[in-house]
Amino acid sequence: KQEVTQIPAALSVPEGENLVLNCSFTDSAIYNLQWFRQDPGKGLTSLLLIQSSQREQTSGRLNASLDKSSGRSTLYIAASQPGDSATYLCAVSNDYKLSFGAGTTVTVRA
Amino acid sequence: DTAVSQTPKYLVTQMGNDKSIKCEQNLGHDTMYWYKQDSKKFLKIMFSYNNKELIINETVPNRFSPKSPDKAHLNLHINSLELGDSAVYFCASSPQPGVAGEQFFGPGTRLTVL
Numbered sequence: 001k002q003e004v005t006q007i008p009a010a011l012s013v014p015e016g017e018n019l020v021l022n023c024s025f026t027d028s029a030i031y032n033l034q035w036f037r038q039d040p041g042k043g044l045t046s047l048l049l050i051q052s053s054q055r056e057q058t059s060g061r062l063n064a065s066l067d068k069s070s071g072r073s074t075l076y077i078a079a080s081q082p083g084d085s086a087t088y089l090c091a092v093s094n095d096y097k098l099s100f101g102a103g104t105t106v107t108v109r110a
Numbered sequence: 111d112t113a114v115s116q117t118p119k120y121l122v123t124q125m126g127n128d129k130s131i132k133c134e135q136n137l138g139h140d141t142m143y144w145y146k147q148d149s150k151k152f153l154k155i156m157f158s159y160n161n162k163e164l165i166i167n168e169t170v171p172n173r174f175s176p177k178s179p180d181k182a183h184l185n186l187h188i189n190s191l192e193l194g195d196s197a198v199y200f201c202a203s204s205p206q207p208g209v210a211g212e213q214f215f216g217p218g219t220r221l222t223v224l
Contacts, residue, residue: 034212044215045202089153091213095141097166098213100153 006090006101014109019077021104025091029066029067034098035064035075036089045088048075080108113137114216116201122222123191126196131186131219133201134206139154140206142184147198159184160206188221196223 003026008036015020023033032051036044048057050066057064061078077084087105091098114135123194135142143166144156144204157176158166173189188195201216 009180036215041220043217046214049212087151091153093213094157096158097155097168102150102152 001036001066002030002099004090004092006088007105008097008104009102010105010107012107012109013080015080017080017108019075019080019084019106019108021075021077021088021090021106023073023075023101025073025099027069027092027094028071029094030068031093033064033066034091034093035062036091038087038089040043041064047088049070059082060075070094072083080095082107082108082110111127114201114203114214116199116216116219119217120157120220120221120222122161122224124224125191125193127191128187128189129191129221130188131201131221133186133216134183135182135201135203135214135216137203137205139214140181141204141218142178143199143202143204144186145200145202145215147218148170148208149178149197149201153200157186191223196221 005024007022034049035047048064050057063076066073087103089103090101117132119137141160143158147153156170161181162178175187178184198218200218202213204213
């Protein structure tokens with residue numbers, strides 16, 4: 001059974017600081033890994049999708065790396081802004097489904 | 111245009127009632143899912159349908175019955191609602207069942223059972 005862990009559970013940083021969010025998973029036989037953002041009371045917005053054959057993906061200030069053999073992914077957010085405050089969820093796909101971590105709740109202080 | 115839509119957004123009901131949540135996607139995807147997010151914010155898959163066929167059923171009480179009238183719609187019917195069913199239910203879709211593609215989520219339905 002796939003288990004996904006996200007560390008830390010919560011993070012508070014001043015504006016402008018870089019964010020580093022970690023995700024680990026127990027079964028390395030994955031199709032892909034997806035990072036999502038969830039704002040309070042809202043749905044999930046897909047941020048980045050990394051296929052199992054890729055090592056990283058970038059979109060604007062976001063960069064996600066994947067080390068499938070060690071079961072780890074890291075999401076980097078450069079030069080954080082108050083608008084980046086949200087919960088970030090990591091999800092891995094195998095066996096025809098996504099397994100989610102519990103999320104990292106980020107607060108960026110102005 | 112909304113890619114994945116759900117109705118209703120909020121649902122408040124009494125224990126023992128039967129209720130339905132509807133989901134529609136206009137992305138042309140073959141595969142749709144229902145997820146449950148509990149009070150601790152954990153998201154867990156409940157069901158997956160590919161082209162109207164059930165492919166995943168994750169240890170969900172049989173009071174929950176999904177129905178897919180066509181590949182753009184996946185509805186969730188819940189019988190005899192219990193307090194523990196209170197949660198946010200998310201619908202999602204993806205291009206294919208192998209989940210090699212990206213999943214797109216609806217806005218969620220917050221169900222409160224009193």
